Amino acid sequence: MTDFVGRQLVCVRGGRVVFADLGFRVEAGGALVLAGPNGSGKSSLLRLMAGLAHPAGGVLAWGGEDVAGDPATHRARVHYVGHLDAVKPDLTVAENLVFWAALRGGSDGAGARTRTALEAFGIPHLADVPGRYLSAGQRRRLNLARILAAPAPLWLLDEPKTALDTDAAGRVDAAVASHRAEGGMVVMSMHGGSLPEGAVVLDLAAFNAGLEAVGC
Amino acid sequence: MKSYKKGPHPRARGPDIRGAGNIMHRFANPNRFMRLSQRAVPWFAALTVVLLAAGLYLALVASPADYQQGETVRIMYVHVPSAWMAMFCYSGMAAAAAVGMIWKHPLADLAAKSTAPIGACFTFLALLTGSLWGKPMWGAWWVWDARLTSVLVLFFLYLGYIALNNAFDDPARGAKASSILVLVGFVNVPIIKFSVDWWNTLHQPASIARVEGPAIHASMLWPLLVMAAGFTTYYLWVLLVRMRGEIVAGKIRALRLRQVHGL
Amino acid sequence: MDSFSSFLNMGGHGGFVWPSFGITVLVLVVLLVTSLRSLKARESTLAKLRGGATETGRGEATREA
């Protein structure tokens, strides 16, 4: 059963040790929730998992294999939702979605999947509206719909429910639950709110207590 | 000067520092360099003073005037070593940037960042002395001679590096971006040299006398070499001083960050 | 050099030789002095910061750079 494991991870940002000797494990169908105060490294850890940044030390392994060995296949497995929503104001909602789906090779039947993705997040009526007219919540829903339009096993969600109303938050939980049911994995950072059932919580504060910055 | 030790903290809860410790040492603990440079700086200083004093004496007093150019040939003893140092520093920056990028060693990036202003000064001096030498020789303050033009372009490459290096809030970002720039620039230097030389011959009436002309007489070679050696030790001296400055600035930044994050 | 004045005159080209050497020495000295001064300034800020840090710090043994 493939799992996603991190061992003795060390993250340095701007000459400061964000966290050290951090380990985690997520298996298929599992969920890992990152908790901890601001600046404890939740976003940094998610970016390390996605491959945007490289750990100063330690190993990230997918199914026992070091991820750094083959970054291209790892990128194909990952969907990353950060704070920015990557919505082009001049493209319509549908065009934004089809672009990202096509880029991930979901070209066959992309039309059908984009419609179901828009319906899953309750914005099918906005398909032909240019991005510049969307509200923050609608942009975030479009960004989340992107990960449904082209399936990938590992979801990395950085505070997905910010700027979302209760209805949208419920849809996020539903999407996460169905993704896990199909054997997918989810790692998400959250500020309170209901935990997905059976989720493992990783408190990052424990990994950066007592660490002095070592002057560069 | 003892190395900066980590404060004691409850073993049970805190993470295992050993793993992080050796990583930190390899990446961010330059104290060994600080100790070595502390000892090396006085030596380079003394060497520079001796070499430059001897060089100036040889250049201004002991060497003969040129039968054609008369006394103005003495300008060569600062112009040529400056031009050499301009090229030498830029290649040094490219090498340091490559090391910094491949082995991710922050000291290499600091070496490149510290070399840039020194190289820029030498390039400026090469241009200035070239112009002061050109006036009596060719009758004009600036001549679009192939070599002088290439040095002028090199000067802009230096300014570009320094500007990009300081254009970011996070110094690590500045270092990485300018490393890529200096590598791209370094690859382009021969292309620029080739095209400027070709452009120069296309528009250049052949009448301008070439500066080197016949092989340099031994009595003129000595001052040149001594001045060049003096410039090199000067470069190493100021390089170490500036690198120490950068490292201390890094420590100040880290301490300020720690205050902000109240670790 | 028979007389100092002819040394200064440099065969009529003194106006070019002396500025070349003069400005070269000037630029090198200025670069050196600014580098040394900025190092000293940063070291004093570091000492001040470290001095300050131990007061507000967690009362551990004082650390020195």
Next chain:
Amino acid sequence: MLNPLLILIRRDLRLAVRQGMDSMMALVFFVLAVVLFPFGVGPEANVLARIAAGVIWVAALLASMLALERLFQADYEDGSLELLVLAPVPMEVVVAAKIAAHWLTTGLPLMAAAPLLAVLLGMEAGGFAGLLAALALGTPSLSLIGAVGAALILGSRRGGVLLSLLILPLYIPVLIFGVAAVDAAAGGYALQPHLLVLTGLLLAALALAPWAAAAALRQAVE
């Protein structure tokens, strides 16, 4: 692998067409810059004809750089760049698509306007073919080298001015041989060697620029 390249180019072209302003601005700047020279240099036909190639090339160079500053900026600011780095498509392909889109929206219009401006400056008839051939080989190199600069300045404080300082020195070889090609054609000399050198520069840029720009983009999103 060609498919993602086309997808990216189509998106960028669609954005460029809908925004419209960027490519138009570069073209307007190009025409304006060239038109200014007669006011400065004087209207004598022989003087203008003599400097026509140089003026057109320098203006084309500055105009293509004008549109480069925003090449990656929009994607960097709205988070698309992070997702492009994470897309299963090599970063060099993403950069190549961006450069192709920039050339299509800026390089081509410049080439279309150049003969008109050559007439304005009274360039000899023979030079027109040389001008078009040189621009056809030169403007892609400008886009390629410029893209490296545009990627390097992402997230920096003074974008625009910094970009010109970084890449104008690297534009010099293209400028020298671009003008030489036009002068050779106008003067009836052999045009071919200059075009060969321009092709060489283009191939070198094609080899170096995507790698350097991709490296710059990766560390920009780190």
